Amino acid sequence: MNDAHLHLVVNHFPIIGTIFGLGILIAGLVLKNNSVKNTAYVLLVFAAIFAFISMSTGEGAEEMVEDMPNIGKQIIHKHEELAEKLALLLYATGIFSLVALYTSLKNHKFSKIASYITLVLAIGAAVLGSSVGTSGGEIRHTEIRDNTVNSAVENVNSNSENATDEN
Template identity: 65%
Template sequence: MNDAHLHLVVNHFPIIGTIFALGILVVGLFLKNNSVKNTAYVLFIFSAIFALISMQTGEGAEEMVEDFPGIGKAIIHEHEELAEKLAIVIYLLGGISALGIILNVKNHAKAKFISVVVVLIAVPAIYLATLVGTSGGEIRHTEIRDNYLNTNVNAQESTPRNSESESKNH
């Protein structure tokens, strides 16, 4: 398994894990259930671990695909910049979540405050995660790019025509 393959395997969890963790945390807050909140915190911590692995494998994945036709360094650079920002936010969520677990276990008065802080950080993290996921998908899935139709039409116009089809038109 090379870095590109490993990157593709792990890069979904920080995004999906953060979304699920936020949903679970909101339910835990609503139910006032520390076990449910701790489950969310564990998911945030796992998301941070997978974000670290994804960041570590991203460079190797970049080197493997950056010279593929239709990819370009600009689209990879945009994805990399967004991913670096998201990683910082998810690492922060993981760290605060570890603190949240400790405070919940100790029944500390600040435990609920930490839960609210995590929600307030997780909401923009999910928005950023959608940007990272979309920009990553656009690297190999040109059909989801905003300029797909223009790129596709231009590619078809520049493709040499089959002499058989040209003779039928004349």
Template identity: 65%
Template sequence: MNDAHLHMVVNHFPIIGTILGLGVLIAGIILKNNSVINTAYALFIVAALFALASMATGEGAEEMVEDMPNIGKRIIHEHEEIAEKLAIVLYLLGAISILGLILNIKNHSKAIFISFAAVIVAIVSVYLTTLVGTSGGEIRHTEIREESIDSAVKNSIDSEKQVPDLKTSEPKEYDR
């Protein structure tokens, strides 16, 4: 298994785990259930660990695919920049989650404050995960790139202009 394969294996959990964790955390706050809140914290901690693994394998994955046709360094660089921001936010969310777990176990009065802080950071994380996931998908899935859609429409229009109208064109030798 190479770095590109490892990156593909580990890079989905920071996205899915963060989105799932946010939903679980909101449910735990609404239900006022510390066990549910702690479950969300555990999801955030695991998401942060997988973000660490994604960052560790990302450079090797980049080296393997950056010179492939239709990929390009610009799109990989854009993905890398957003991923670095997400990783920092997920590390912060993981640290907040560890603190939240400790405060919940001790029944500390500031535990609820930490859970609301986690919601705010998780919302930022979810926003960044959508950007990272989309930019990562665009690396190999050229059909979802914005410029691919624009160029496909342009190529379609151009090809319609170049197709001769069969009713008005002169018959060719083999048509007779």
């Protein structure tokens, strides 16, 4: 298994784990259930761990695909920049999740504040994760790129004009 394959295997977990962790954390806060919140904290820590693994394999994956046709270095660079920001945000979310988990287990007076800080970080990570996932998908899935529809229409129009000119 090479870095590109490993990257494709693990890169979904930080995004999906964050979304599930966020949903479970919201449920725990609404229900005022520490067990549910603690589950969310653990899931958010795992999302941060998988973000580290994904970042570790990203460079190798880039090396393998950057010179392929229809894959520009600009698309990869955009994805890389967004992924670096997401990783930092997930690391912070993971750290605050550990703090929130500790304060929750110890019934510390700061557990509620730690919960809300973790919530805000997880919301930011989920939103940014959506952009990272989309930019990563655009690397190999040209059909989801914003300019794909416009390029296809321009190609059809220019082909129609060329055919008309030839007649």
